[in-house]
Amino acid sequence: MTGQGPTGSGVAPEHGLGEAACPADAGQALARREAESAELAALLTRAADGDSGSFAELYDRTCARVYGMVLRVLRDPGFAEETTQEVYLQLWRTADDFDKTRGSAVSWLLTLAHRRAVDRVRSEQSHSNREVVYESRNRGSEFDEVAEEVSGRLDRQAVVDCLDTLTSVQRESVSLAYYGGRTYREVAVQLGVALPTIKTRIRDGLARLRGCLGVA
Numbered sequence: 001m002t003g004q005g006p007t008g009s010g011v012a013p014e015h016g017l018g019e020a021a022c023p024a025d026a027g028q029a030l031a032r033r034e035a036e037s038a039e040l041a042a043l044l045t046r047a048a049d050g051d052s053g054s055f056a057e058l059y060d061r062t063c064a065r066v067y068g069m070v071l072r073v074l075r076d077p078g079f080a081e082e083t084t085q086e087v088y089l090q091l092w093r094t095a096d097d098f099d100k101t102r103g104s105a106v107s108w109l110l111t112l113a114h115r116r117a118v119d120r121v122r123s124e125q126s127h128s129n130r131e132v133v134y135e136s137r138n139r140g141s142e143f144d145e146v147a148e149e150v151s152g153r154l155d156r157q158a159v160v161d162c163l164d165t166l167t168s169v170q171r172e173s174v175s176l177a178y179y180g181g182r183t184y185r186e187v188a189v190q191l192g193v194a195l196p197t198i199k200t201r202i203r204d205g206l207a208r209l210r211g212c213l214g215v216a
Helices: 017-048 052-074 078-097 104-154 156-163 168-179 184-191 197-211
Strands: none
Touching: 017 052, 017 078, 052 078, 078 104, 104 197, 156 168, 156 184, 156 197, 168 184, 168 197, 184 197
């Protein structure tokens, strides 16, 4: 097979041309990065003085990188969008903390983004843990009353009949939570409904079940 040069013409480049091209390109890329770094630092400095126009330009030029960083940590586009906005709100309030002698504007901004994303992960985990504790305490006590009544009657048909008295959305939510073994959050995700709505559906459904089965 005939060797081809960078242009695909089949003519080999002159000796030394290929070696010279890469350093030149690298030098140009470095110059562009340094110029961008200086421009962003200037925008950040003006934003710290309350210049909203400079802040808007800074946002436009860096938000894709910040969002990418946050998304890699959170792995959820919705949470990543919210957290990215939080990062820029924090930036607007604390822009005067930037010290260009300690690093570039982008590095400082990405550090803020990473810390905010990690805090969001910890917050979500803490919230999830609280939900698990809440559900284990409340779901267990409510469902035990119904289960004990069913065991006492040994009448599966009674349960079926009482489930039929629920609305379709209540029945689906209760069935997933208590017969499917899912947490409230998992039910909300599966049905695409807000968590507070799921809690209300299940609470109302259990109340109706207790009434139907004659549980005080």
